[in-house]
Amino acid sequence: MSKNVPIISMEKVMVHYGNGIPVLKNVSLRLNKESFYFLTGASGAGKSTLIRLLYMGMKPASGTLKIFGENVSELSSDEICNFRQRIGVVFQDYNLLDYLTVLENVALPLKVRGETQRAREHQAKELLDWVGLGNCFKAYPEQLSGGQKQRVAIARAVITRPDIILADEPTGNVDEEIADKLMKLFYGMHKMGTCVIVATHCRQFIDKFNFSELAIENNRVFWKNNRNGG
């Protein structure tokens, strides 16, 4: 399948919160399948809002947002659930359930999809091995370091083999060495054919990995460089 097929497209999208002050204005862009994007901008610029928009946590105030070719505003709640199962989200603060073990946390998206216990366990173990936490199945999140928690969150985000990975400041709470490992995991997912969008303000990684960069400034989204033709 061609990489230049848009998986996300926005046409004159406007977003604002309850107070009516716009956070994002006139956003028009196309994000392609199997591509890697950095989303940059100062704190409070609107990176998290854009990520939220993409996981359908909010709807645009105006304009058209299409994900997987469908207008998000016209989706039923069941369709939104189906779409969310095709999107993996990683947050800076991990969003793990602290009363579930690492294995149960990672397997949760499969449980939601109704997979059997055996299948859930098998896939969760495989992924935890992949992120280097093969010996932490039984541990609880509070027993892990920040970097380990983030790897668990990544494993949970990719266990359903999603078409899109959205990461909101995934390296914000970890040291440089761990951050480097995490970025390599995202790179690995991109290589496996997933569209990866990483919101970050860490210049070092943007320069090192040299992928397309989407910047947010003054409520507007623009390409700093676009290597995917979106």
Added chain:
Amino acid sequence: MALSFQYDFNFKKDKTNKFVTVILGFLIYCMSITFMSGVFTYGLTDNWDRSLKGQLTIEFPAHSEGVNSNLTEKQLDQVFHLLQETNGVLKVRRLKDADILKILGPWLDNTAVPDDFPFPVLFDVELDRKVKVDLLDLTSKLSKVSQGVRIHNHANWYAPIEKISKGLFGFSVLLSVLILITVCSTVIYIVKKTLSNHKDVVKILQLIGARDKYIATQFKKYYFSVSLKGTWISLILSMMTIFGITRLIEAPWINLDNIRYLGISFCVPILVIMVVMITSQSTVLYFLKNEDWLE
């Protein structure tokens, strides 16, 4: 390591949920007792209904001079004949003096009855419930045989008791419904509060694509287990009540009423559990549909 079934929500951390078990247990107990009272009242009415409705007592009063019977054999035959010919009369029996003594027992206490005690002549008449007997006409016909005849229709004095009894049964049903409404209100309040306490988990589950029904099912299963625990409390209290009352009235431990009440003690919780499950699931679905949790 096996991933055994567990809730995605940490319900154990909610202190309010611990009280719900006790509250539900108590409400189930109250409903069982109320229902039992209703069934008891209904049973009593039913018994009276079966034994008293359709029964007449025909009295030919004794002469004041102290003659035992004021009817001759011929008159007695006439009365029998007249009654048996009356449409709707199924059975006629003349009460013996011994039977009359038994009836009068509570009033006479242990007083010895003199030989010349003026016994009336009493007839026990069983009527077909489906046929309406004209008692005025019957009285008139019997008066022709002997003056002063009286017909005691038990339905006359039983009617107000039946009304009271039916009213009490209706009241117990109303109370049961009110308790059920209280159960629903409690569950709605607690589920709403629990859902709000676990807002973050709801967000995470929605984020990974969980449907509202999946989340609601988690709550339904949890409140099923909570009400099941409450059922144990209710069953223990109900059994204590049944056996306490049995002991108080000195009835045998195993009797039909107790078996019936035990049946109610088991059936009422099943109804309540079903109501709790449906209410908890519907409440979650309602609030998930009407609130934007990811905002």
